[in-house]
Amino acid sequence: MLNYMKEVHPAWIDYPLREGKRLAAGRYCVERFLGAGSYGLTYMCRELATGQPVVIKQPKPSKGKLGIELLLREADILKALEHPAIPRWIETFMHHKRPFLVMSHMQGETVEELLFEQHTVFSERQSLRLLRGVASIAGFIHNQGYVHLDLRPPNVIVQGERLYLIDFGLAARIGEPARVEPNADEEAWRRRMAEPDSDLYALGHFLLFLLYSGYEAADERRASILSNGGDVPGWEQELEMRPETRRILRKLLQLDAPYPGAAALLHDVEAAEARLAEG
Structure with a gap:
């Protein structure tokens, strides 16, 4: 009892x-x-x-x-x-x-709602545009001395061409001890460290969610991303994307040398968008 x-x-x-x-x-x-x-x-x-x-x-x-x-x-x-x-x-x-x-109140629909309820398919170009928008907001936050620590699809709102970032419940000043559940695993600690790296790492997962929206087994793959944390085996074989986008993902997921900050990420995203526009 x-x-x-x-x-x-x-x-x-x-x-x-x-x-x-x-x-x-x-x-x-x-x-x-x-x-x-x-x-x-x-x-x-x-x-x-x-x-x-x-x-x-x-x-x-x-x-x-x-x-x-x-x-x-x-x-x-x-x-x-x-x-x-x-x-x-x-x-x-x-x-x-x-x-x-x-x-x-920030009006619009969350990326989570677009992906899981409306089954919206984001092209590579659209995915990069959304990534650029969220990375720009994250860069502003970092420049003010804070990190968000919860950059996930339910916390990004889309209204037409506008993006909003909500839920600062886990946000912290850079360098502060981050709050995680007592039984948090290593992956959770990596995401929750109160450093800009944590937000950039989370943006890698955010981009994967968007890119997998057009994958034939998208729902199962997104569930795998959630259950496996940072371990997302097979995405490089399963997803078709330009080399520029692949390099961005590898750096965000810290498989290659990570970005030093949001500005460097934005530079690469804008360059990748330009290459896509060229065809």
């Missing part, structure tokens, strides 16, 4: 707020639950005075002080990062002695 209670308790205390719930002295109304991350719960809400949609995030109660610490750190990072492709910090308020983070 005790073991059962230990398993059930986190799920119970992390149950999301109901739709229609009023927050911050009635200023915001919860419209729907967006999802749960490792340390937070996120909601689509509306500011009642203006009618504007906003996103509100709360720390998971089951994560205790660590969840609160990470949410406050996320708020501080969003305050420091003023960029049109990054959610804007609006305010932080207290609710039942816990901080809640209010940020601007």
Whole structure:
């Protein structure tokens, strides 16, 4: 019975707020639950005075002080990062002695939704364009002294020609100890080290997801990428791509000498796009 209670308790205390719930002295109304991350719960809400949609995030109660610490750190990072492709910090308020983070809503569809729900196929040129967009945002973040540490398809939003990067819950100042689960393996540590290399490494996996969208066994291969972490055997044999794109992937995945920073990556991506445009 005790073991059962230990398993059930986190799920119970992390149950999301109901739709229609009023927050911050009635200023915001919860419209729907967006999802749960490792340390937070996120909601689509509306500011009642203006009618504007906003996103509100709360720390998971089951994560205790660590969840609160990470949410406050996320708020501080969003305050420091003023960029049109990054959610804007609006305010932080207290609710039942816990901080809640209010940020601007970035409209569009996530790359995860495009890949897994709409089964969108990205060409090599489109994949490089998306990579360039995310790498540009990552480069801005790095230049401000931070790393995102969670550059994955669910955290990249596409709206027409625009890209947005969301979920800074794991972001950290460069050189800070990164937060990972206690049982994290070596691959997780590599991704979570608070250094720009970690973001660039993650972009290699992001590019693989895009390139595999046109592969005949794409769903199975993407599942393999997820389950095997950084070990993605066979992609060089399975995927057809230009030599320039292959070199970019090998450097991002640290199979060859890695990029020294986002600027060097952007230089190579732009050159690869130019070669593709030439035919």
